[in-house]
Amino acid sequence: MKKMKNNAIVCNIGHFDNEIDMEDLEQFPGMTVENIKPQVDRFVFPKGNGVIVLASGRLVNLGCATGHPSFVMSCSFTNQVLAQLDLLKNWKETKAYKNDVYLLPKHLDEKVALLHLPALGAHLTTLSQEQADYIGVKVNGPFKNDTYRY
Numbered sequence: 001m002k003k004m005k006n007n008a009i010v011c012n013i014g015h016f017d018n019e020i021d022m023e024d025l026e027q028f029p030g031m032t033v034e035n036i037k038p039q040v041d042r043f044v045f046p047k048g049n050g051v052i053v054l055a056s057g058r059l060v061n062l063g064c065a066t067g068h069p070s071f072v073m074s075c076s077f078t079n080q081v082l083a084q085l086d087l088l089k090n091w092k093e094t095k096a097y098k099n100d101v102y103l104l105p106k107h108l109d110e111k112v113a114l115l116h117l118p119a120l121g122a123h124l125t126t127l128s129q130e131q132a133d134y135i136g137v138k139v140n141g142p143f144k145n146d147t148y149r150y
Contacts, residue, residue, distance in 0.1 A: 001025060001051045007042070011054035013061065020057035039064045071119060075112055082108045106142035 001010065012019045025031070030046035044050040055063025083104050090096040117123055132139045 002045050006049040009052045011060040017058045022057040078112045106144050110141050
């Protein structure tokens with residue numbers, strides 16, 4: 001890091017806290033550390049150049065922000081639970097799933113969205129049969145095909 005441009009900002013957006021060698025940086029001979037603000041430190045090398053390290057080299061999305069907002073986590077975990085329930089139900093009844101990777105069926109994804117709308121102060125109206133026919137979906141969904149990417 002001593003060869004980086006002066007005041008380069010270094011952060012870890014990977015998966016583990018060991019992706020930036022903080023121990024060697026902290027123990028570099030003659031190193032001084034200036035705390036700029038919480039979770040932002042400037043490590044100054046003996047020649048005066050420095051690097052700015054965010055979140056002490058730990059995961060920046062957790063250290064410098066609020067991490068994963070609880071609403072996003074709720075959507076993710078609800079998706080996982082519904083997928084597990086669907087997997088169990090379909091495996092017991094039909095043995096439909098083999099050992100493979102599957103996309104979450106849109107009807108489950110849309111159910112998760114529907115369950116979370118009240119937290120956003122929103123609600124869905126029901127399509128009329130005429131509206132559903134016009135856009136080519138069932139009145140109660142799913143409203144996108146399984147290959148559609150949101």
